[in-house]
Amino acid sequence: MDDRQFRTAMGKFATGVTVITTEHNGDIHGMTANAFMSVSLDPKLVVISVREEATILNKIKESKNFTVNILAADQQELSMYFAGQIKEPREVVFDRLDGKPVLGGACAQVVCEVSTEHVEGDHILFIGKVTDIHLEDKEPLVFVNGKYHTLAGISTS
Template identity: 35%
Template structure:
């Protein structure tokens, strides 16, 4: 028998994870959302995955553009995480954004930036799993990651 949703959430809430913002653009619109379900998949070719709720408005834009960007947030970017986790109509208002080589909105000063082309889309329950091939990566070595654990943000202590 499968566990109930409450036990599932409580169990996985005890798994510390980094915090990412996924952005994409298609046509005249752009979308962004905070995602903690992010993982490496393959070194050769360089693949990652993100899991996105099927109700997300980003789905239509990722499917249209066949591209998305992943921004790994630094410990100073809690506000950015909260902004993109909200249901706000314009999450990009007041945020400085450039365009990546693949046309994705690129946020400034994140710990890691990954520009990805969709390699595969997998239907998985109430989410879609997008596997992306990394076309460009940029790392800010001097920053520390934002961590999410047990319902709250954390910082890594050295």
């Protein structure tokens, strides 16, 4: 199998969209990611996957913390900006939760301390111990088949 076939197959799995943020030396860094999942309820743990070449990688290693911002349906532009798809500079306003930078308007903001990290293939998996959470009653942004979607109008009955 080639890389394109693998990516296409993985793209069939619908995911939420997150922006991972961290603060290092007074600067806030962010990266769009859909490689995120909960790991444990007791203790409360999540995992994110960051490519070895990602600019944010060493920032997370040095700060020892990260936040996961689960984007709302109206935050596609933020996803595109932090994915590098929008090149022109944008002023992004960050809120604070537990002293850490978070994106206002997200469905959920999850603040984490790095518990452990694992090298797997060309990515580093960061296990984060959840220290705080903020929730909003909003619909999530969804990504599948290389495109953004919303859940509006989708019925499960």
